Amino acid sequence: xxxxxxxxxxxxxxxxxxxxxxxxxxxxxxxxxxxxxxxxxxxxxxxxxxxxxxxxxxxxxxxxxxxxxxxxxxxxxxxxxxxxxxxxxxxxxxxxxxxxxxxxxxxxxxxxxxxxxxxxxxxxxxxxxxxxxxxxxxxxxxxxxxxxxxxxxxxxxxxxxxxxxxxxxxxxxxxxxxxxxxxxxxxxxxxxxxxxxxxxxxxxxxxxxxxxxxxxxxxxxxxxxxxxxxxxxxxxxxxxxxxxxxxxxxxxxxxxxxxxxxxxxxxxxxxxxxxxxxxxxxxxxxxxxxxxxxxxxxxxxxxxxxxxxxxxxxxxxx
Amino acid sequence: xxxxxxxxxxxxxxxxxxxxxxxxxxxxxxxxxxxxxxxxxxxxxxxxxxxxxxxxxxxxxxxxxxxxxxxxxxxxxxxxxxxxxxxxxxxxxxxxxxxxxxxxxxxxxxxxxxxxxxxxxxxxxxxxxxxxxxxxxxxxxxxxxxxxxxxxxxxxxxxxxxxxxxxxxxxxxxxxxxxxxxxxxxxxxxxxxxxxxxxxxxxxxxxxxxxxxxxxxxxxxxxxxxxxxxxxxxxxxxxxxxxxxxxxxxxxxxxxxxxxxxxxxxxxxxxxxxxxxxxxxxxxxxxxxxxxxxxxxxxxxxxxxxxxxxxxxxxxxx
Numbered sequence: 001x002x003x004x005x006x007x008x009x010x011x012x013x014x015x016x017x018x019x020x021x022x023x024x025x026x027x028x029x030x031x032x033x034x035x036x037x038x039x040x041x042x043x044x045x046x047x048x049x050x051x052x053x054x055x056x057x058x059x060x061x062x063x064x065x066x067x068x069x070x071x072x073x074x075x076x077x078x079x080x081x082x083x084x085x086x087x088x089x090x091x092x093x094x095x096x097x098x099x100x101x102x103x104x105x106x107x108x109x110x111x112x113x114x115x116x117x118x119x120x121x122x123x124x125x126x127x128x129x130x131x132x133x134x135x136x137x138x139x140x141x142x143x144x145x146x147x148x149x150x151x152x153x154x155x156x157x158x159x160x161x162x163x164x165x166x167x168x169x170x171x172x173x174x175x176x177x178x179x180x181x182x183x184x185x186x187x188x189x190x191x192x193x194x195x196x197x198x199x200x201x202x203x204x205x206x207x208x209x210x211x212x213x214x215x216x217x218x219x220x221x222x223x224x225x226x227x228x229x230x231x232x233x234x235x236x237x238x239x240x241x242x243x244x245x246x247x248x249x250x251x252x253x254x255x256x257x258x259x260x261x262x263x264x265x266x267x268x269x270x271x272x273x274x275x276x277x278x279x280x281x282x283x284x285x286x287x288x289x290x291x292x293x294x295x296x297x298x299x300x301x302x303x304x305x306x307x308x309x310x311x312x313x314x315x316x317x318x
Numbered sequence: 319x320x321x322x323x324x325x326x327x328x329x330x331x332x333x334x335x336x337x338x339x340x341x342x343x344x345x346x347x348x349x350x351x352x353x354x355x356x357x358x359x360x361x362x363x364x365x366x367x368x369x370x371x372x373x374x375x376x377x378x379x380x381x382x383x384x385x386x387x388x389x390x391x392x393x394x395x396x397x398x399x400x401x402x403x404x405x406x407x408x409x410x411x412x413x414x415x416x417x418x419x420x421x422x423x424x425x426x427x428x429x430x431x432x433x434x435x436x437x438x439x440x441x442x443x444x445x446x447x448x449x450x451x452x453x454x455x456x457x458x459x460x461x462x463x464x465x466x467x468x469x470x471x472x473x474x475x476x477x478x479x480x481x482x483x484x485x486x487x488x489x490x491x492x493x494x495x496x497x498x499x500x501x502x503x504x505x506x507x508x509x510x511x512x513x514x515x516x517x518x519x520x521x522x523x524x525x526x527x528x529x530x531x532x533x534x535x536x537x538x539x540x541x542x543x544x545x546x547x548x549x550x551x552x553x554x555x556x557x558x559x560x561x562x563x564x565x566x567x568x569x570x571x572x573x574x575x576x577x578x579x580x581x582x583x584x585x586x587x588x589x590x591x592x593x594x595x596x597x598x599x600x601x602x603x604x605x606x607x608x609x610x611x612x613x614x615x616x617x618x619x620x621x622x623x624x625x626x627x628x629x630x631x632x633x634x635x636x
Contacts, residue, residue, distance in 0.1 A: 270594050314632065
């Protein structure tokens with residue numbers, strides 16, 4: 001697999017923002033007096049749920065696709081994903097006029113597959129195991145010569161995801177801290193690069209049911225064994241290797257929250273901010289509410305990462 | 319009842335915007351390529367779901383409250399409402415530091431009553447009949463000297479609600495038409511004043527199950543008898559008298575939509591615009607989809623009127 005293993009730097013994030021700006025939304029930052037009062041802090045929500053393809057993943061995907069040489073690009077890009085990265089990469093590839101091959105487990109939801117297909121991605125199904133996924137991806141790449149664009153463990157992806165924090169601090173220069181969800185760690189690692197550059201504390205928020213980043217940071221060892229179980233289905237993945245290196249060196253803390261806390265925070269965002277966000281996006285507000293010791297009195301940036309939900313499968317029903 | 323019976327004019331709408339601007343949000347206007355493609359039109363959605371108290375009703379309420387003389391204001395304001403007008407009036411009154419008495423039917427939802435109370439409104443319950451409501455309101459006014467601020471059949475309210483359209487055409491000057499929901503007709507009448515001033519066609523969208531405005535306009539007579547039945551619970555009210563006069567003289571058409579069409583349009587706004595809107599706000603997009611003959615190729619302003627929903631009672635479940 002052609003993962004570039006050099007660690008990205010803040011300069012890469014800044015270059016990424018220049019590169020991707022024509023192809024993504026500059027998303028707005030919103031506030032709520034009620035949520036500020038509730039948390040005794042000033043909260044600034046960056047609305048990546050409004051981002052192209054419905055999630056911040058468009059940033060990394062566009063950055064990776066537009067960094068390719070013409071020769072590389074001519075063979076297309078490939079990835080494995082049953083979520084937002086797959087549709088974001090399909091969209092980015094179509095913008096450059098190249099194919100995107102997306103390996104998807106056969107048990108992926110129809111709504112996810114149709115999102116990938118809607119952006120012109122070519123879906124290749126495989127058995128829902130890690131081994132089957134890697135074998136299928138290798139076959140696709142061998143056959144097409146496509147460049148592998150991993151969902152998070154990749155310098156181009158990390159730099160691209162960091163651009164959300166870069167925009168956020170341009171809009172709100174006096175932030176004390178930024179908190180983002182952590183799954184594979186692409187967004188958190190990119191945000192760490194920005195935070196370190198600006199002297200802003202960076203926190204990760206993680207579901208208790210998928211707490212491998214917390215355990216990795218706490219133990220100092222990269223924990224990969226987990227059987228995740230959380231409503232935050234965008235955060236089931238294991239922390240990447242490059243991501244772990246950057247996060248370990250820079251993050252203030254990883255804060256764990258329960259699924260009940262995630263659902264309550266999600267309901268607050270829906271009813272108070274009137275924004276549709278997915279469960280993975282609510283871990284951050286849940287953490288701000290649960291751990292006031294880190295946030296009381298502070299100006300806190302919160303990246304609302306995505307808004308792709310299945311309305312027929314919402315967690316609010318009594 | 320102290321309803322001012324003179325018809326409001328465009329100058330009143332402009333004066334209202336000056337008066338209320340310090341107390342309301344200048345709400346954003348958003349677009350969706352996907353919805354534009356679907357409707358073969360350019361749609362501009364004005365996000366009154368982000369408005370203070372969660373709905374455009376804050377505009378009329380603030381306008382009415384801040385138009386009062388100090389002597390009038392000192393006795394407070396009173397209304398009947400089981401919905402957004404009640405909480406909007408409570409909020410407006412608290413901004414001026416005066417009491418708001420809100421007569422609410424005893425079967426109103428707890429979530430509605432708590433919203434009114436959260437803004438400092440004094441809730442007075444009555445039996446859920448028109449006669450009981452009017453009797454209770456008269457009693458409250460006789461006892462307190464409060465000024466009655468009706469939900470829609472009132473020149474100050476109509477002028478206030480018209481400010482949403484005024485802002486919209488400032489932001490999007492080349493609109494061909496504006497479409498808004500019609501219940502009591504405050505928003506539609508105010509929008510008609512703005513449309514007539516600027517030469518922009520104005521449409522009302524109404525649920526088939528509460529189609530009294532359609533029948534009034536079609537027959538030329540003010541139809542008041544109806545037993546409304548629709549998911550759009552903000553549109554159950556009967557068209558007001560002042561409202562009917564203004565709408566009759568200015569509206570292009572009232573367009574009826576079914577509850578199924580409302581739910582489908584609501585799902586499109588939630589999943590594509592990532593905005594939480596209430597069912598009453600979705601009648602407009604439903605009408606644009608159902609009646610392409612009025613909107614194909616046009617630049618269409620759509621006012622998303624409110625975002626106050628009960629997450630435990632959503633219409634999307636299979």
